[in-house]
Amino acid sequence: MFKCEICGKLADKHHIVYRSQGGVDFPLNFKYLCSEHHRGKNGPHKSRKIDLEYKLELQNKLEKLLYKEFYTLDELVKLIQINKGMLKKLLREYKLYKEGYKSSDIIFRLMGRKKYTQYMLEEYYDFIARC
Ligand SMILES: [Zn+2]
Numbered sequence: 001m002f003k004c005e006i007c008g009k010l011a012d013k014h015h016i017v018y019r020s021q022g023g024v025d026f027p028l029n030f031k032y033l034c035s036e037h038h039r040g041k042n043g044p045h046k047s048r049k050i051d052l053e054y055k056l057e058l059q060n061k062l063e064k065l066l067y068k069e070f071y072t073l074d075e076l077v078k079l080i081q082i083n084k085g086m087l088k089k090l091l092r093e094y095k096l097y098k099e100g101y102k103s104s105d106i107i108f109r110l111m112g113r114k115k116y117t118q119y120m121l122e123e124y125y126d127f128i129a130r131c
């Protein structure tokens, strides 16, 4: 049984990059949230700001974890704790260099083929300030 990472109540598993956005199953992409912090107004499904914050946080973690320029499949399986077959399928669209896959490609794919920036969050704040 899982506890909400914010308040400690019973939690569901949330995919930080939603499956509908191309998100996949690996531990860093999961966040355990109670119904309020998951689907309530302060949860990522209702709050664009929280959704972005969680995604930026995940992207930062991945950038720290994959600090080298290239990684082989076996290294990635260990680091990201992802199923090898699935990973292979995910990375099929990217170039495999002799040193391995490019970490920027890997992160981009794990983020649902998107690069998130702090700027997106600032834009959001500007938008709110104008309302
Ligand atoms: Zn909670």
Ligand SMILES: [Zn+2]
Pocket (backbone or CB within 6 Å): 013, 014, 015, 038, 045
């Ligand atoms: Zn969710």
